[in-house]
Amino acid sequence: MADQRDDKGTNRPKLALHVPEPKYRPGDKVDYSHLNIPKAGEQSRPDEACEAKDTFALCNDLVRVLGDDNQAHGPWDPRLDADTLRQMLREMALVRAFDNRMYRAQRQGKTSFYMKCTGEEATSVCATHALAGDDMIFPSYRQQGCLIARGYELTEMINQIYSNKADKLKGRQLPIMYCSKRLNFFSISGNLATQLPQATGFAMASASKGDSRIAATWVGEGSTAEGDFHSALTFATVYNAPVIFNVINNQWAISSFSGFAGSERATFAARAIGYGMAGLRVDGNDPLAVFAAERWAADRARANAGPTLIEHFTYRAEGHSTSDDPSAYRSAEEREEWPLGDPIMRLARHLIALGEWSDEQQEEMDTELDAMVRKAMKEAEKNGILGHGLHHPFHTMFEDVFEELPWHLEEQAAQAIRERRIKFPGDPAE
Amino acid sequence: MNDMTTETAPAADAGETREMNMIEAINSALDIMLDRDDNVTLLGEDIGYFGGVFRCTAGLQEKYGKTRVFDTPISECGIIGVAVGMGAYGLRPVPEIQFADYIYPGLDQLISEAARLRYRSAAEFIAPMTVRSPFGGGIFGGQTHSQSPESIFTHVSGLKTVIPSTPYDAKGLLISCIEDNDPVIFFEPKRIYNGPFDGYYDKPAKSWKGFDAAQVPTDYYKIPLGKARTVREGDALTILAYGTMVHVVESVARDKGVNAEILDLRTLVPLDIEAIEASVEKTGRCLIVHEATRTSGFGSELSALVQERCFYHLEAPIERVTGFDTPYPHSLEWAYFPGPVRIGEAIDKLLEA
Numbered sequence: 001m002a003d004q005r006d007d008k009g010t011n012r013p014k015l016a017l018h019v020p021e022p023k024y025r026p027g028d029k030v031d032y033s034h035l036n037i038p039k040a041g042e043q044s045r046p047d048e049a050c051e052a053k054d055t056f057a058l059c060n061d062l063v064r065v066l067g068d069d070n071q072a073h074g075p076w077d078p079r080l081d082a083d084t085l086r087q088m089l090r091e092m093a094l095v096r097a098f099d100n101r102m103y104r105a106q107r108q109g110k111t112s113f114y115m116k117c118t119g120e121e122a123t124s125v126c127a128t129h130a131l132a133g134d135d136m137i138f139p140s141y142r143q144q145g146c147l148i149a150r151g152y153e154l155t156e157m158i159n160q161i162y163s164n165k166a167d168k169l170k171g172r173q174l175p176i177m178y179c180s181k182r183l184n185f186f187s188i189s190g191n192l193a194t195q196l197p198q199a200t201g202f203a204m205a206s207a208s209k210g211d212s213r214i215a216a217t218w219v220g221e222g223s224t225a226e227g228d229f230h231s232a233l234t235f236a237t238v239y240n241a242p243v244i245f246n247v248i249n250n251q252w253a254i255s256s257f258s259g260f261a262g263s264e265r266a267t268f269a270a271r272a273i274g275y276g277m278a279g280l281r282v283d284g285n286d287p288l289a290v291f292a293a294e295r296w297a298a299d300r301a302r303a304n305a306g307p308t309l310i311e312h313f314t315y316r317a318e319g320h321s322t323s324d325d326p327s328a329y330r331s332a333e334e335r336e337e338w339p340l341g342d343p344i345m346r347l348a349r350h351l352i353a354l355g356e357w358s359d360e361q362q363e364e365m366d367t368e369l370d371a372m373v374r375k376a377m378k379e380a381e382k383n384g385i386l387g388h389g390l391h392h393p394f395h396t397m398f399e400d401v402f403e404e405l406p407w408h409l410e411e412q413a414a415q416a417i418r419e420r421r422i423k424f425p426g427d428p429a430e
Numbered sequence: 431m432n433d434m435t436t437e438t439a440p441a442a443d444a445g446e447t448r449e450m451n452m453i454e455a456i457n458s459a460l461d462i463m464l465d466r467d468d469n470v471t472l473l474g475e476d477i478g479y480f481g482g483v484f485r486c487t488a489g490l491q492e493k494y495g496k497t498r499v500f501d502t503p504i505s506e507c508g509i510i511g512v513a514v515g516m517g518a519y520g521l522r523p524v525p526e527i528q529f530a531d532y533i534y535p536g537l538d539q540l541i542s543e544a545a546r547l548r549y550r551s552a553a554e555f556i557a558p559m560t561v562r563s564p565f566g567g568g569i570f571g572g573q574t575h576s577q578s579p580e581s582i583f584t585h586v587s588g589l590k591t592v593i594p595s596t597p598y599d600a601k602g603l604l605i606s607c608i609e610d611n612d613p614v615i616f617f618e619p620k621r622i623y624n625g626p627f628d629g630y631y632d633k634p635a636k637s638w639k640g641f642d643a644a645q646v647p648t649d650y651y652k653i654p655l656g657k658a659r660t661v662r663e664g665d666a667l668t669i670l671a672y673g674t675m676v677h678v679v680e681s682v683a684r685d686k687g688v689n690a691e692i693l694d695l696r697t698l699v700p701l702d703i704e705a706i707e708a709s710v711e712k713t714g715r716c717l718i719v720h721e722a723t724r725t726s727g728f729g730s731e732l733s734a735l736v737q738e739r740c741f742y743h744l745e746a747p748i749e750r751v752t753g754f755d756t757p758y759p760h761s762l763e764w765a766y767f768p769g770p771v772r773i774g775e776a777i778d779k780l781l782e783a
Contacts, residue, residue: 136518169552179551186518187551191542197508198543201515201523208471208497208521215515227535231508238503400549401588403556403611406656406700 020259022330030333037339040064040286041073048300052278055308059269059279062313065288066346070353078292082356088129088149088287089347089357090365092121095145096344097369098154101377102161106175106322110385111161113175117142119317119335122287122343123248124218125149127312130294131216136206138186138199138217141176142248146218150183154376163391164384170392170399192223196232196245203243203301204235214242214301216294221268221311222253225261229271233309237275242301244294245309247271248284250316255329269311277307284314285340287347314340394420450646451638452623455597456486456562459604460524462650464494467522470608472499474509474526474562483528484564484623506536510561514543517557524608530565530617531577544613545588560607564620565593566674566721567758568627568767576758578673578722583615584698584731590614591698592655595622595676596643599696602653610655619673627674628681629769658702660709661692667715667780670695670706670732675719675768682773688781690717698728706732707739714745715780721768724752746783749776 024030043063046054067073080088099116106114117124124145128137137146147157156168160178163171169179179187186202189195199217206213219229224247236243247268251258261268272279278300282293290312297308315338319326351357384390398405398413405413420427450458463470472487478501481488491499502509506527513523527533533540544557567576583591592607592614594600600618607614621627625637638644661680666689669679676694683690691709695702710716716736718729729750736748751768759766 138515169550172552173550177550179554181551181554187547187555189543189546189550191538194511194539194543197511197539198515198518200508201512201517202519203515204512205471205516205519205521209519227507228511228538231503231505231511234503234505235508235512400553402590402700403548407703408700 020257020264022257022259024331024334026327026329026331028331028333030331030337032337032339035339036062038062038064040067041077043074043076045075045296048296049303049305050278052272052276052306055278055280056273059272059281060267062281062283063289063293064283064286065292066286066350070346070349072288072350076289076292078288078295080288080291082351082354084129085347085351086357088126088291089344089351090369091125091149092145092287092344092347093366094369094372095121095125095148097366097373098144098148098157101370101373102158103322105161105377110381111163111175112386113322114161115141115176115321116318117144119338119342120248120250120284120314121145122290123246123284123312123314126287126290127216127246127294130291131298132213134184134213135298136184136186136199136202136213136215138195138202138215139188140192140195140218140220140223140248141188141190142220143218144176144178147178147180147183147185150185152178152180152183152185154373155379158377158380159383162380162383162385164380164386165390165392166380166383167392170396193219193226193228195219196228197235199243200232200235200241203241203307204239207239207242207304212302214244214298216244216246216298218246218248220253221247221249221258221263222256222261224268224271233271233275233277236307237277240304240306242304243307244297244301245307246294247309247311248314249311250314252316252320252326252330254320254324267311269309272309277309279309279311281311281313283340284312285343285346287343288350446648447645448648449639449644450597451625451644452594452597452600452618453484453486455601455646456604456618457488457490458646458648459601459608460487460490461493463524463605463608464490464498466650469520469522470498471516471521471523472526473502473513473523475502475504475528477501477526482526484620486562486618487526506532506534507539510536510539510544513559514539514547514557517559518555522608523559525559525561527561527563529571529575530563530579531574533561533563533579537582540583540589540613541586545586548612549588556611557613558611560604560610560614560616562604562616562618564623565617566619566621567763568621568631568674570760570763571758572760573757576763578617578720578753580615580617580698580722581726581728581731584728588613589699590655591617592696593617593619593673593698594696595619595673595694596641597638597646598643599653599659601646602651603655603696605650606652606655609652617673621674622677626677629678629773630681631764631767631769653696655697656700656702657696658705659694659696660705661694662690664689664691665713666690667717667777668693668706668709668713669717669719671719672696672698673721675721678769679719679773682770682777685770686774686777688777690777701735703735703739706736710736710740711743714743715783716740716744716748717751717773717776717780718748719751719768719773721753723755724750725755727752746780749780751776
C-alpha cells in the first residue's frame with residue numbers, strides 16, 4: 001500500500017490538522033479588543049420586504065440600538081413606549097430571579113437538573129414580544145424567557161421542574177423541557193436542532209392553509225452543526241416558509257467554544273447567505289436591537305417575503321447546566337470583560353435615562369419578583385419535589401406511548417404495578 | 431381464478447371493485463384520503479408532478495394541487511422533521527421516503543421526535559403521520575435499494591409498523607394508517623407492487639391480474655391495524671410471514687403439499703398476538719419467515735413471544751428463515767433471498783422433529 005503512494009521521495013509539505021482552540025483558558029487574562037463592536041445606530045435597516053441579498057452586509061455587521069450613552073440610536077430603534085419597555089425589563093428580571101431560585105432548588109436536592117439563561121434573557125423575552133401571541137414557538141432548552149413573556153404560571157414551570165404530581169407533563173421529561181400548547185410553545189426535545197425542520201414544517205403548513213401565523217425557532221450556535229439545521233434552512237428557502245431561525249451565539253456549547261461550530265471562518269448569520277435567506281446579526285444583549293430584529297423578521301415572514309436567520313451575539317454567563325463547571329475550561333474573566341454588557345442593566349439604564357425608571361424602582365421590583373418566585377415555589381412544593389413519592393400514578397407511565405394502550409403495554413403496566421405492590425405492600429399510590 | 435385465498439376478497443356489499451395492482455391500490459387510498467380530509471398532505475422526493483419513482487402518487491398533484499402533493503429537497507431528515515411540524519399545526523402528513531434504504535438520515539426525527547411527541551407532551555402534541563416507503567429486495571436493487579429495516583422501527587416505542595402483502599390489504603391498511611393519530615411506518619414490498627412473487631425467480635413474473643386480492647373496492651374501506659390475516663388454514667405447522675414472504679411461503683407449502691397454517695401478520699406493532707397464539711397452540715409447530723437479516727430481526731421477537739406464550743404446545747423447536755447477515759448483494763441477490771430451498775428445508779426440519 002505504502003509503496004503505491006506517489007509522494008515518495010518528493011518535497012511535498014506535510015499536512016497539518018487544525019483543531020480549534022479558544023483564546024482563553026482558566027486563569028488567562030481576557031482581552032476582547034479583537035471583537036469588532038460597531039457603534040449603536042450605525043447599521044442600515046432595509047425594508048422588511050427587501051431581497052434577501054440586501055441583508056447580507058448585516059450578516060457580518062452587528063445591529064445595535066442602545067449606545068454607551070444609554071440612549072436608543074438609528075433606524076433599528078423600535079420606538080417602543082415606556083410601558084412596553086418596563087414590561088420587558090420586568091420579565092427579564094423575573095427570568096433571572098426564577099433562574100437563581102431554581103438553581104438553588106437543584107442544589108438543595110429538590111430536582112435533578114436546571115439550566116439558567118443568565119445574560120441571554122433578551123434573546124427570548126424581547127424576541128417573544130416581537131411575535132404575535134398565536135405565532136408558534138419551537139424552542140431549544142434555554143428559552144424559559146419565551147414562556148415567561150407569554151405569561152406562563154411560575155407554579156406550572158416549577159411543577160415541571162420538580163416532576164411532581166401536578167406536573168402537566170406527568171413527570172416524563174427532564175426538568176425545563178416545558179411544553180404549552182395553550183401558549184403556542186412547542187414541546188422541548190433533548191435532542192438538539194430537531195426543532196428547526198419542525199418549525200419550518202409548521203410554517204409551511206400555516207402558509208399552505210392561507211393562515212397568518214408564523215413560526216419562530218431557537219437554537220444554540222453549537223447545534224447549527226447538526227444536519228437538521230441545513231435541512232431546515234434548505235426547506236425554508238425552497239418553500240419561502242414564514243419562519244424565523246434564532247441562533248443564540250452564546251460563545252460556548254458546554255465546554256466547546258463556538259469555533260467548533262465554525263465561528264473562526266464566518267459568522268453564524270452568514271450561513272443565511274448560502275441559502276439565499278435574509279440574515280441579521282444582532283447584539284443579543286441589546287433588548288431593543290433584539291426586539292427590532294425579531295419584529296423585522298416577523299413582519300417579513302407575515303408578508304410572504306420569506307424566512308430570516310438571526311444570529312444573537314451574546315454570552316453564556318453561567319455554566320451550561322447544573323451539571324457543568326465552566327471554571328474547568330474557560331477563564332472566569334470572560335464574563336466580567338464581555339463587551340456587550342448585561343441586557344437587564346442596559347434596559348434599566350435606558351429607562352432611567354428616559355426618566356421612566358429609577359434604581360429604587362429596580363431594587364423594589366427585584367425584591368417583589370423574588371418574593372413572587374418563592375411563593376410559587378412553596379405552592380409547587382405542596383405537589384411534591386423530585387424523588388419524594390408525590391409523582392403521577394404508575395399507570396400514567398404507559399399512557400400516551402400510543403393513543404390507545406396496546407396489549408404488550410397493558411401487560412407491562414400490570415407488571416409494573418405488581419412490582420410496586422411487592423415493594424410497598426398496602427401502598428395505594430399506583 | 432388463481433388459487434390464492436379468497437379471504438382477502440372484498441365483502442359482497444363493498445360496492446364497485448376494480449382490478450388493481452398494489453401501486454394502483456395505494457394510489458387509490460391516497461386519492462380517497464386527499465379527497466376526504468383537507469389536512470392530508472403528501473410530500474416526498476419526486477412524488478409531485480412526476481408521480482413518484484414507483485408511480486404511487488401519479489396524477490394526485492394535478493388533482494389536488496401543489497400545496498397538497500409536492501416534491502421535496504433530497505433530505506430525509508428534512509422530510510420527516512417538516513412532517514412533525516405539519517402535524518403540530520394540525521395537518522395529517524403522508525411523507526414518502528423513496529426507498530426504505532434512504533430512511534436513515536430521518537431516524538432522529540422519527541425515533542426522538544415523531545415517536546416520542548405524544549408521550550413527552552402528555553398528548554398536547556401528536557405526530558399523526560404515515561411514512562410510506564418501498565422496501566425489500568428481489569429487484570436487483572443492490573444493497574442500497576433492497577433492505578428490510580422494519581426491526582429498527584418495531585424496536586422504537588411509539589411507532590407502529592405496517593406491511594401489506596396484497597393490493598386489497600394495501601389500500602385498506604393505508605387508509606387506516608392515515609386516519610391513525612400515531613406515527614406509522616408503512617413499508618410497501620416493492621417486489622410485489624406489480625404481481626405476487628412465489629420465490630421462483632427463474633420463472634416468468636406474474637402480474638396481479640386474476641387474483642382475488644387484486645379486486646379492490648374503488649371506494650373507502652379500512653382494514654384494522656393489529657389484525658393478522660389467515661392466508662390459509664392448516665394443522666401441520668404455523669408459518670408467520672409478512673410482505674413478499676407471504677406469497678413465497680404459500681407457494682412452498684403448496685408445492686410441498688404441506689397443510690400449513692399461514693398467518694400474514696400485516697401489522698408488526700401492534701402485533702396480533704391472539705392470532706399467533708391460537709394458531710401455534712393448534713399446530714404445535716412454528717416457522718417464522720422474513721427477508722430481513724437474521725440477527726435482531728423481527729423474527730427474534732416473534733420467536734421469543736411464541737416460546738414464552740406457547741411453549742407447552744410446541745412439539746418442535748421454533749424455526750426462523752431469514753435473509754443472511756450480509757448486506758444485500760447485487761449479483762448474488764437470490765443467494766441472499768430466503769427462497770423455496772431455505773424455507774423447504776426448515777419446513778422439513780420442523781415436521782421431522
